Amino acid sequence: MHGILTTPDGGVAHGAFGPDGLFAHPSNGIPSPRSLAQAAYDVLEAHGLGYLLWHVRFDHGELAAVLHRAGFSSTPYATHVLSLGQSHADLFAAYRKTRRNEIRQSQKKGCIIREATTYDDVLQYCAVHAKLAQQKEGFRVKYPAELIFGLLQLPQPATLSLAEVSGQVVAGALFIPDGDSVFYWHGAADRDFSDYFPTGALVDHGIQAAVARGAKSLNFGASGSDSLRDFKASFGAKPASNWTFTIGRRESLRTRLGRSLRRLFQPTRPVSPLLIVAC
Structure with a gap:
């Protein structure tokens, strides 16, 4: 698998498996949920990343299931696939x-x-x-x-x-x-x-x-608009779903409780637009 490190201006450094919407799959088979989670956390710690994105292909449902069992949340997004x-x-x-x-x-x-x-x-x-x-x-x-x-x-x-x-x-x-x-x-x-x-x-x-x-297939990528979906369907491509998993830093219970208490007792302040980064 391949990763890329990016640091948006004013944002949080993050990595991706794979970069720019490409997909990643372990080359030596799918490990256990615990091993997979540990490997992801090791990457976060080694590179000082705030979070890691993992793009999983439409036909890699077994990998997606293991990532879910490891406790990571995902967002599905539509694609079109032509079987060959x-x-x-x-x-x-x-x-x-x-x-x-x-x-x-x-x-x-x-x-x-x-x-x-x-x-x-x-x-x-x-x-x-x-x-x-x-x-x-x-x-x-x-x-x-x-x-x-x-x-x-x-x-x-x-x-x-x-x-x-x-x-x-x-x-x-x-x-x-x-x-x-x-x-x-x-x-x-x-x-x-x-x-x-x-x-x-x-x-x-x-x-x-x-x-x-x-x-075996041609993956047409994200299908965000009606016209784009219609274009892909005109070649015989069928709807499918990819997944993007977001993996954040592992935090101790003490750290999570401390953050919750600070939010409870500190007044709410407006967020600076400079801190809102589209990734």
Whole structure:
């Protein structure tokens, strides 16, 4: 499993298994609830963290159950998952008719799908994402080109697929291998080229690549809006739930009682907005 340490400005240092919405699972099997809890507390203590987030994948219910038995609370969140136990041709035939037509139109109009191989490729994709972020609200995180390019250099590398029209990058999608699954982690498209349907063509390309590598599923990630859920469902993806567990520092009974008494006898004071951090 992998962790990342982050310290928001004015906030509490915390860690994550895995970082930025990626998922983590013990590589040597699932230990007992007590051992799992102790390992998590050891990470908190060793790095001086206030809390730890653990993202658990939709099909790792056994791990989620052990974390629950260890006493950790979780928040489920919706995703969509496409099972890949058949050929790409059969999967394509199950797409919604309008989606199949758009993908065919994308090809006929000359939209070409290729893989990013150079740092300049990544910069072009980041430029598309930056343009979209200016047009659309809700883009809180803009990942640097160095991070994305680094993901392409891993021993089990991520794949950044690009859609080009007349040699110009107009969209991209980042797929990360995750054991026997593939995670559609990031994507952006230039709205000026929406008539070329590049996003649908990119997802279809990602599905074809996932089938070729023998993956069992394609995890589409969080499904927060009706339009996003409908887009994913048009490929045949079905609703599922991931979990995010929050693991805080282990405190003694004396510490918890002391904090409760202080809250009881101290007057309530307004919280400074500087201390409210969205993570």
